[in-house]
Amino acid sequence: MSEALISIDGATKQYGEQTVLDAFSLQVNAGEFISLIGPSGCGKTTLLRLLAGLTELSGGAITIDGKAPQTGRQDLAYIFQDPTLLPWRNARRNVELPLELKGETEEKRRETADSLLKLVGLEDAAEKYPRQLSGGMRMRASLARGLSLNPKLLLLDEPFGALDAMTRNRLNAELLLLRERKPFTAFFVTHSVSEAVFLSSKVVIMSPHHGRISAVEQVEFPFPRQNSLRETLEFQRVSAKLTKLLHSAELEGSKCD
Numbered sequence: 042m043s044e045a046l047i048s049i050d051g052a053t054k055q056y057g058e059q060t061v062l063d064a065f066s067l068q069v070n071a072g073e074f075i076s077l078i079g080p081s082g083c084g085k086t087t088l089l090r091l092l093a094g095l096t097e098l099s100g101g102a103i104t105i106d107g108k109a110p111q112t113g114r115q116d117l118a119y120i121f122q123d124p125t126l127l128p129w130r131n132a133r134r135n136v137e138l139p140l141e142l143k144g145e146t147e148e149k150r151r152e153t154a155d156s157l158l159k160l161v162g163l164e165d166a167a168e169k170y171p172r173q174l175s176g177g178m179r180m181r182a183s184l185a186r187g188l189s190l191n192p193k194l195l196l197l198d199e200p201f202g203a204l205d206a207m208t209r210n211r212l213n214a215e216l217l218l219l220r221e222r223k224p225f226t227a228f229f230v231t232h233s234v235s236e237a238v239f240l241s242s243k244v245v246i247m248s249p250h251h252g253r254i255s256a257v258e259q260v261e262f263p264f265p266r267q268n269s270l271r272e273t274l275e276f277q278r279v280s281a282k283l284t285k286l287l288h289s290a291e292l293e294g295s296k297c298d
């Protein structure tokens with residue numbers, strides 16, 4: 042039996058009097074794609090921040106590859122809704138940044154950045170500055186930068202939430218293609234049920250009541266997945282089931298913010 046890559050055991054997080062996560066437990070194997078979905082303010086970003094070691098647990102334990110999150114940071118990348126590219130650097134130099142901070146040679150940085158830009162379809166935009174890129178292109182550059190250090194774990198906090206529906210669907214499919222080529226385990230926060238179903242091997246539905254797990258659903262569609270999957274009856278059936286579970290989760294708690 043394979044050992045879990047990520048082990049979350051009774052994770053609890055409090056801000057003052059407020060309990061944001063309460064005894065949250067989940068085991069994640071390498072290669073899984075986990076989506077977190079749940080009402081606004083119920084601790085999804087907090088869980089990602091705990092996994093990234095950006096905030097401390099109030100109780101319980103988290104290990105990633107056997108290490109505490111604070112000591113394993115080089116093995117993960119965090120992708121935000123805002124692509125957070127540096128405006129004074131072109132796309133290539135943005136992708137090179139983590140490699141530069143790691144002290145890689147100029148030659149190695151350029152070679153890695155160029156191959157990643159190609160992977161995300163930005164090979165012709167390497168010299169462009171963020172203001173010259175569309176929203177979708179900026180997000181592709183942000184993904185390329187996130188993948189530059191070959192992270193085992195990718196934490197994505199609503200990365201496509203600000204994009205139009207067509208670009209979002211296209212980037213969903215591209216993200217899965219990227220994962221085929223450069224495998225990683227993913228934690229993906231979204232408010233979209235269909236996005237969660239399309240991308241995930243497992244969807245975790247959080248309850249508004251102290252950020253507990255309300256339901257965990259395995260999504261059985263084989264990878265790689267194409268956008269045509271969305272048009273199938275089975276996809277719609279799974280999405281409807283998850284929407285129902287999400288509504289019941291919302292009813293479980295009286296308020297969340």
Ligand SMILES: Nc1ncnc2c1ncn2[C@@H]1O[C@H](COP(=O)(O)OP(=O)(O)OP(=O)(O)O)[C@@H](O)[C@H]1O
Pocket residue numbers: 056061079080081082083084085086087088297298
């Ligand atoms: N640094 C902080 N200090 C105090 N309270 C915080 C802090 N960060 C988050 N919170 C509170 O924790 C709760 C959960 O926030 P979190 O951002 O994790 O929710 P979320 O599920 O990601 O929300 P959304 O879906 O709206 O992005 C909220 O009530 C929020 O106000």
